[in-house]
Amino acid sequence: HHTIMADQGDWSCDANDAVQISIVQPGDQKLVTADLFHPQFTYSIFGDEEQIFGYKGLIVRLRFAAHDLRTQVHISYDEKFKAVGDAAATDLNKTLRDWIPEFAFTRLPDYEKAVQNDESAKDFVPPGKLVHSYESKNRNYEIWAGSLADPAVCNLLARAQVFVPFFIEAGTPLVLDDPEWTLERWTVYFVYERITPPTPKASKYLFVGYSTTYRWWFYPKQKGEKGAVKDDIFPYPEEIRFSTLPSRLRIAQFLILPSHQGAGHGSLLYNTIHKATIADDTVTEITVEDPNEAFDVLRDSADYHTLYPELMKQDININPNPYPADAGKRRPRNVPTSTLIPTEKLSKIRSQYKIAPTQFAHILEMFLLKRIP
Numbered sequence: 012h013h014t015i016m017a018d019q020g021d022w023s024c025d026a027n028d029a030v031q032i033s034i035v036q037p038g039d040q041k042l043v044t045a046d047l048f049h050p051q052f053t054y055s056i057f058g059d060e061e062q063i064f065g066y067k068g069l070i071v072r073l074r075f076a077a078h079d080l081r082t083q084v085h086i087s088y089d090e091k092f093k094a095v096g097d098a099a100a101t102d103l104n105k106t107l108r109d110w111i112p113e114f115a116f117t118r119l120p121d122y123e124k125a126v127q128n129d130e131s132a133k134d135f136v137p138p139g140k141l142v143h144s145y146e147s148k149n150r151n152y153e154i155w156a157g158s159l160a161d162p163a164v165c166n167l168l169a170r171a172q173v174f175v176p177f178f179i180e181a182g183t184p185l186v187l188d189d190p191e192w193t194l195e196r197w198t199v200y201f202v203y204e205r206i207t208p209p210t211p212k213a214s215k216y217l218f219v220g221y222s223t224t225y226r227w228w229f230y231p232k233q234k235g236e237k238g239a240v241k242d243d244i245f246p247y248p249e250e251i252r253f254s255t256l257p258s259r260l261r262i263a264q265f266l267i268l269p270s271h272q273g274a275g276h277g278s279l280l281y282n283t284i285h286k287a288t289i290a291d292d293t294v295t296e297i298t299v300e301d302p303n304e305a306f307d308v309l310r311d312s313a314d315y316h317t318l319y320p321e322l323m324k325q326d327i328n329i330n331p332n333p334y335p336a337d338a339g340k341r342r343p344r345n346v347p348t349s350t351l352i353p354t355e356k357l358s359k360i361r362s363q364y365k366i367a368p369t370q371f372a373h374i375l376e377m378f379l380l381k382r383i384p
């Protein structure tokens with residue numbers, strides 16, 4: 012028994028090491044790897060221990076074409092454990108299929124040929140509309156946005172969200188075969204770098220990251236009813252276009268690929284989504300679904316920078332003398348908040364910038380603390 016246990020130890024490997032993600036482009040003769048990185052998480056696929064049992068020299072290689080993210084999964088190993096009793100090697104094909112869409116399980120030579128000889132790559136433009144372009148460290152980037160009801164957006168997202176279990180903790184990929192009126196609620200943002208293509212046939216675009224957002228609408232007021240907010244309002248009258256309903260915008264998935272992290276792309280993507288929210292008369296505020304710590308940092312920093320000039324301009328400060336001059340010793344224990352800070356003014360700023368109340372209070376606190384002499 013002991014010897015089998017010891018052997019089993021040797022047959023286990025770290026799933027985060029075994030999985031290799033690569034971004035590929037056509038080269039002169041064959042595909043070249045533009046980027047190679049490991050996942051941050053694999054627990055949703057391989058269990059909390061993030062271990063794979065039963066292989067030596069295992070590599071689960073996920074390839075993505077740089078521009079359109081055409082995906083392929085390829086498994087290789089030196090040796091596979093021969094089942095003893097209950098102990099058997101992890102069934103990789105079966106385990107992976109719960110998380111990686113069927114389209115990724117093509118033969119490697121077919122995939123290589125398709126990407127290498129893709130005649131349309133050189134003319135590729137990201138789906139949707141160009142909503143922002145910027146330069147950073149002498150490199151050019153573009154943010155594109157489109158409705159999930161657009162099949163080109165939907166197809167690209169189907170590939171992009173293969174990244175979800177590997178990088179977004181507790182994230183789940185979107186179900187993409189929902190009816191059109193549901194897909195219409197979603198806008199997807201894609202960040203791309205404009206590059207000099209490695210060959211004349213290759214694409215000028217390199218995928219950097221993406222975000223999905225959806226409308227979380229307010230229940231329309233019935234005649235005479237107060238504007239109560241109800242979130243669970245299915246079934247919804249289908250004849251109403253969601254894009255015209257007063258709603259909140261919610262950011263769902265948000266990802267910048269590892270080699271591009273920490274360079275400001277996340278902040279710029281968030282600001283672009285925020286600006287679109289401000290410009291859209293039907294959206295009242297921007298919210299985020301299950302943000303992690305890193306995203307909270309990004310959001311705080313971005314919102315602070317957005318609000319700072321406005322809060323300064325309107326000279327928002329704590330009233331140093333909230334008590335009437337003649338209050339003497341009979342000072343009230345509690346003064347109304349509006350005596351301490353200009354709540355009405357603040358409420359206007361909040362709705363103008365469409366920041367959710369808790370987040371706004373948080374940013375305001377940061378701002379006021381900084382103003383204490």
Ligand code: ACO
Nearest residue numbers: 264265266267272273274275276277278302303305309312
């Ligand atoms: N941990 C803590 N803070 C971080 C991290 C991190 N891993 N990465 C960036 N930050 C901070 C930076 O210090 C910066 O703050 P500053 O402006 O005060 O210096 C701020 O966040 C923004 O930095 P950017 O360079 O704009 O951020 P980046 O482009 O790297 O994007 C993101 C940040 C989205 C978290 C990216 O690292 C990522 O995609 N990570 C993996 C996936 C993930 O965690 N997504 C968010 C899940 S929550 C959701 O989906 C709603």
